[in-house]
Amino acid sequence: MKNIWTILKKELARVFTDKTMIFSLFILPPLTIYLIYGLMGLSLKNETEKINTYTPTVYVVNAPDTFVNNEKQVKRFSEIVEEYKQLMKLTETNSLIANANFFYINEDELEDAKSKLQTKEVDLILYFPTNFISLVQNGSTNNKPQVEILYNIDKSYSESTYYDSLSLINQYKNTIAATKIDLNELIIFDQKVTDVGDTEKAQGRFLGMILPMILIIYLFTGAMSVGMESVAGEKERGTIATLLVTPIKRSELAIGKIISISIIAVLSSIASFLGIVAVMPQLTQMSGGDENIIGGLNYQVGDYLMLFGIMFVSVLMFVGLVLIVSTFAKTTKQAGALTTPLMLVVMGISFFNMFSMEVSQNPLEYLIPVYNIVLALKAIFQFSITFVNWLLAILSTIIYIVLLVFLIQKMFKSEKIMFSR
Amino acid sequence: MLIVENITKTYRLSRKQMYIENATNPLKVAANNVSFTVKPGEIFGLLGPNGAGKTTTLRCISTLIKPDSGDAYIDLGNERISVVHEDDKARGKLSFLTSELKLEEHFTPNYLFSFFGQLYGLDEETIAQNKKKLFDTFGINEFAEIKVSQMSTGMKQKTSIAISLVHNPDIIIFDEPTNGLDVLTARTVTDYLKEMRNEGKTIVISTHIMSLAAKLCDRIGIIIDGKIRKIGTVQEILDETNTDDLDDAFFEIFKKAKEEDGGELA
Numbered sequence: 159m160k161n162i163w164t165i166l167k168k169e170l171a172r173v174f175t176d177k178t179m180i181f182s183l184f185i186l187p188p189l190t191i192y193l194i195y196g197l198m199g200l201s202l203k204n205e206t207e208k209i210n211t212y213t214p215t216v217y218v219v220n221a222p223d224t225f226v227n228n229e230k231q232v233k234r235f236s237e238i239v240e241e242y243k244q245l246m247k248l249t250e251t252n253s254l255i256a257n258a259n260f261f262y263i264n265e266d267e268l269e270d271a272k273s274k275l276q277t278k279e280v281d282l283i284l285y286f287p288t289n290f291i292s293l294v295q296n297g298s299t300n301n302k303p304q305v306e307i308l309y310n311i312d313k314s315y316s317e318s319t320y321y322d323s324l325s326l327i328n329q330y331k332n333t334i335a336a337t338k339i340d341l342n343e344l345i346i347f348d349q350k351v352t353d354v355g356d357t358e359k360a361q362g363r364f365l366g367m368i369l370p371m372i373l374i375i376y377l378f379t380g381a382m383s384v385g386m387e388s389v390a391g392e393k394e395r396g397t398i399a400t401l402l403v404t405p406i407k408r409s410e411l412a413i414g415k416i417i418s419i420s421i422i423a424v425l426s427s428i429a430s431f432l433g434i435v436a437v438m439p440q441l442t443q444m445s446g447g448d449e450n451i452i453g454g455l456n457y458q459v460g461d462y463l464m465l466f467g468i469m470f471v472s473v474l475m476f477v478g479l480v481l482i483v484s485t486f487a488k489t490t491k492q493a494g495a496l497t498t499p500l501m502l503v504v505m506g507i508s509f510f511n512m513f514s515m516e517v518s519q520n521p522l523e524y525l526i527p528v529y530n531i532v533l534a535l536k537a538i539f540q541f542s543i544t545f546v547n548w549l550l551a552i553l554s555t556i557i558y559i560v561l562l563v564f565l566i567q568k569m570f571k572s573e574k575i576m577f578s579r
Numbered sequence: 580m581l582i583v584e585n586i587t588k589t590y591r592l593s594r595k596q597m598y599i600e601n602a603t604n605p606l607k608v609a610a611n612n613v614s615f616t617v618k619p620g621e622i623f624g625l626l627g628p629n630g631a632g633k634t635t636t637l638r639c640i641s642t643l644i645k646p647d648s649g650d651a652y653i654d655l656g657n658e659r660i661s662v663v664h665e666d667d668k669a670r671g672k673l674s675f676l677t678s679e680l681k682l683e684e685h686f687t688p689n690y691l692f693s694f695f696g697q698l699y700g701l702d703e704e705t706i707a708q709n710k711k712k713l714f715d716t717f718g719i720n721e722f723a724e725i726k727v728s729q730m731s732t733g734m735k736q737k738t739s740i741a742i743s744l745v746h747n748p749d750i751i752i753f754d755e756p757t758n759g760l761d762v763l764t765a766r767t768v769t770d771y772l773k774e775m776r777n778e779g780k781t782i783v784i785s786t787h788i789m790s791l792a793a794k795l796c797d798r799i800g801i802i803i804d805g806k807i808r809k810i811g812t813v814q815e816i817l818d819e820t821n822t823d824d825l826d827d828a829f830f831e832i833f834k835k836a837k838e839e840d841g842g843e844l845a
Contacts, residue, residue: 160697160700161697161698164694164697164698165698168686168694171686171690172683172685172686175685176685392683395681395683395684396679396680396681397680397681397682397683399643399679399680399681400680400681400682400695400739400742401698402643403641403642403643403670403674403675403680403743404670404695404698404699405667405668405670405671405698405699405700406667406698407667573643573644573645577638577643577644
């Protein structure tokens, strides 16, 4: 025990008395996180400001004329649009649809309009069926007219115009509703939304989803930057042999190394975590205000404890993996070359289900090394973790860590590994 | 006392190594039944050309590698420690020095001396005492607070020697003690080895430098191709080979060894 402590103190002294190490482990990672995500947030803010001064082009197909329903007059759709614009102006509300230029076209021009939507010349198409008026007049619950809204998600202005148009559509609905007698039939018509863009890109907007992945990358790189060098570097410089001729047990040396590197890696990942916390407001903005995904205020103490537990065991797990590589390698350079594929595997696993909204609840999946960490992190962020699954992930990871430690000790005892050249 | 009994160590050569060494057999017997005994108050020298198996033998004795067969014992009168079976314990009794053992660049001699002292299980007081003695001997005090990275080769070597002796070991094993040292530092080292011999330590060195072996060693073991070919004092070796200096004696033994092994003269 005393020897482990001696090794531990030396390893910590090595890092904490070295300004470059302190900077690269504890200051640089949170700073880069903050700057990168801060800049992303800033550019998003600029984009939002640009949107507010933009004038979208909206095509309305078969815009309904004025008509009489139950002896009450319904205004022309174009009139409703003008009224809506006036209202927005009076209330000084920013609305893209109120800024828009409206063009009223016929059915036969629809295809042309659609291709313009695809080429982003047009931002939005509102499509009324030709028999809209008669459908409203004779409408029943089962036979309601449908208004189609077409937009292109590849163009952010188009998407924003679509969101704003919903309020205008509602306005028109209300106007018609006022002419209805039967209060059970207040739903006048349905909307059908068609997006002509690429839906995968849309999902990319949910930047909040990548938080588990960012965490894993930072946990891994934290472990990597200290662990990779620690044994391979000492082998390369010949300093490990100096330790190996002392009466200290190989296992004590291995454990002292593992603990000290874990402490440093945990501290480094806490620093990275603080960087993420600091940049949280910008991240929230980017994910479209969907706070549930990236969290913050909604999380309870229990969630944070679970998160911390997972982060803690995953750092130890990564340190174990990196140390295996570092012990096996003859030089730091070789360790670096061998760690890269390891990192790609870990990153691959965390990318694997990045975009899926559903998190598996199958307990068996919470036993798969590294993958269970990804699953658990994701489940925690989405409030869908069960205590049993969490415990399974923690316990199985601890078992893997024990196996790794055992393996590292074995390697330290092998003269082939420690003295190969 | 150090008793080395029939140490044999075989390495498997890689293709590249086979090519370099012009070998046809991938197995290379680095140490072949090496046996010798060193008494307290004696400096024993393993003398041989490069690749003869000196370092392998010394590494086996100092527990860094395990021999395939054979063993070495540290006999302290009241107990006998096997380096193969009680390696952790044996390491506490011996000191292995070689230019391959390096010190971490980030630390100072002061820090490293205390650090290794603790690893050898010494208390603060003993560490302080030994530090004073060794730092005085090797003149380390003037750079005791300088990081290893900023020291000259000589300073590093002195520090490394001092640290290897932190636990005042009974057995001192020194692989190529004067390699890479300037004349003055080499002199300090050899003088200190003599001093320790006079204190009754058991000392084994390896070297390929005949003059060093002749001047420093009480007895010499000549090792060629993994086998000990002759053991004795310098005078005994000269007498047996009918020569008047060690250089000539060595060459005689070398010739004979090659004839015995059926090999060619390198």
